[in-house]
Amino acid sequence: MSTPGSPPATEGMYSKLIDDEGAFDEFRPNAHPGSPVRLPVRPSGPGLYRLATVCLATLCGVLxxxxxxxAAHYTNKPRSGGEATSALQKQTQDANVTVLSATINKLQQEKSxxxxxxxxxxxxxxxxxxxxxxxxxxxxAQAPVTCPMNWKLFGSSCYFISTVSRSWQEGQDFCQTHGAHLAIIHTAEEQTFLWNLLPRGHWNAYWFGITxxxxxxxxxxxxxxxxxxxxxxxxxPNNHINEDCGYIVKTRVLERVAIRxxxxxxxxxxxxxxxxxxMNTSTITPTAH
Ligand SMILES: [Ca+2]
Ligand SMILES: [Ca+2]
Known part of the structure; x- marks a missing residue:
């Protein structure tokens, strides 16, 4: 340990820290000009400044x-977010377009x-x-039905009563040559109409169209x-002697009736x-027999 009035052991070290330029004179109020002054702990020197400067510059550079x-991070971040948002919007739009297209197609099909x-x-x-x-x-307007000469009208048909005798088939053939056929009798009225056309006689018989x-x-x-x-x-009918064709008989017996x-x-x-x-077919003009 140093004593007052004698220089300490570390004086030599402090003496190296003397500011030759007098840059720290303001820190020496009692000092005499030109005398060496012991400074408090105050690092100094060009190397230290340079080191500090380098450190400061490095820190500034790092900062x-x-x-x-x-800045770049926060500058790019919104951009990335915007791109993501834009992509999401595009996907949403694409999905909407797909749905709308399907809907349009369906509506068009329904329309068709x-x-x-x-x-x-x-x-x-x-x-x-x-x-x-x-x-x-x-x-x-229907033209009135008219029958050929010697044919008689009943309903919509004309009837012809022959005056000659033929076999049943020959009679049918004759009728057919005139666009007709042996009479087909369905009603009592028709039967009575024909019966009234027939003359009475001993056994007046007439073929009609049944067999x-x-x-x-x-x-x-x-x-x-x-x-x-x-x-x-x-x-x-009794088929008495192999009788296979029908005919109508009208005699002089007044008790005989049309329907039997x-x-x-x-x-x-x-x-x-x-x-x-x-008579709903072509008109014929048969000759009377
Ligand atoms: Ca018979
Ligand atoms: Ca028979």
């Missing part, structure tokens, strides 16, 4: 780099289907309107339809016959 890095149904309905409507108009339209020649007792009309009912005399006047007889027998012609 500057940090500032730049942070509806248009098709509309066309069908319009077609059906036109057909119904045509039918309605047809039902409302007045029926065309069971194909199957016994299965009577059919000349148009192929089966007989329903009929106006047979009591006990007829049918008989069956062999088809080869010769009788007059009755032709019938429906």
């Amino acid at each position: 500057l780099i940090s500032i730049i890095a942070v 289907q509806l248009q098709k149904e509309k066309a069908e309905l319009q077609k059906e409507k036109a057909e119904l309107q045509a039918k309605l108009a047809a039902t409302k339209a007045p029926a065309p 069971d020649e194909h199957t016994e007792d299965k009577w059919k009309w000349v148009d192929g339809t089966p007989l329903v009912g009929g106006f047979w005399e009591v006990g007829e 006047s049918w008989y069956d007889a062999p088809c080869s027998m010769y009788w007059p016959f009755i032709c019938e012609k429906e």
Whole structure:
């Protein structure tokens, strides 16, 4: 340890720290100019300044780099966020476009289907309107039905009573040559009408258009339809001598009636016959027999 009035052991070290330039004179109020002064702890020297300067510059550089890095980070961050947001928006828009496209396609398909149904309905409507108009339209005036000479009108048919005798088939052939056929009698009114045309006699017989020649007792009309009912005399048809053709008999007996006047007889027998012609076909002009 040093004593007052004697220089300490470390004086030599402090003496090296003397400011030759007098830069720290203000810190020496009692010092005499030109005398060495012992300074308190006060590092000094060009090396230390340079070291401090380098450190400060390094710190400044680090700080500057940090500032730049942070600035760059926060400058890019919003941009990245914006890009992400933009990408998300684009994905959302794409999804919306996809949904809208699907919706449009579906609506277009439904529209096409509806248009098709509309066309069908319009077609059906036109057909119904045509039918309605047809039902409302007045029926065309029909020309009065007129029968050829010696043919008699009943209903919509003309009837011809022959005055010559033929077999059943020959009578049918004659009728057909005139666009007719042996009479087919469905109603009592028709039967009575024909009966009234026939003259009375001992046994006036007339072929009409019924036969069971194909199957016994299965009577059919000349148009192929089966007989329903009929106006047979009591006990007829009896197929007495292989009788397969029908005829009408009108005698002088007044008690005989139209609705019980049918008989069956062999088809080869010769009788007059009755032709019938429906007048919804072409007009014929047969000659009387
Ligand atoms: Ca028979
Ligand atoms: Ca008979």
